[in-house]
Amino acid sequence: GAVVSQHPSWVICKSGTSVKIECRSLDFQATTMFWYRQFPKQSLMLMATSNEGSKATYEQGVEKDKFLINHASLTLSTLTVTSAHPEDSSFYICSARDPAGIETQYFGPGTRLLVL
């Protein structure tokens, strides 16, 4: 149980384009999902917390207009990187909280974004 998927697993795009990443909880309903960013050999940096049906809460220093988060259902959250630039290249990981389980976060496999 407690499986989280992400799509796509990797994406290469040109500078200036927008990229959408999907995060799905496959076998549970996630009222809360989280989006992280991870640079090589560094730990996870929380970008935002999204609750189903409400606006996401962004961490300090994260641009809301740059990283659009939508949590439209209990099993799906999306992160859209708008007008991506090379400095946005990173490993993006989502996680979901299973309120029926031990109430910790279960992580997706991550999406590697490369902006040329």
Place this chain on the structure above:
Amino acid sequence: QKEVEQDPGPLSVPEGAIVSLNCTYSNSAFQYFMWYRQYSRKGPELLMYTYSSGNKEDGRFTAQVDKSSKYISLFIRDSQPSDSATYLCAMRVNDYKLSFGAGTTVTVRA
């Protein structure tokens, strides 16, 4: 000072050795403590979950929490090459935001 401190290593041990990992933290309000394992280019996988102080054992893994010292540990017995990964400690208060350590990279040599 970071809220959670973890030595990034790297740590290299021979197969069969005991791997000892630890984290210290500064926020005494942390109540829930976790260890995640992350293989290269993959998402973190939950290994151990502990509430408050004490020990927890699961197969070859033992997690210890000492809240009085603000210190948590993970021990891996009879380590295998498949245990080679980055191990992240994480902790939280009563909300659901996790604070992560930097991660320790472990290599188990066959």
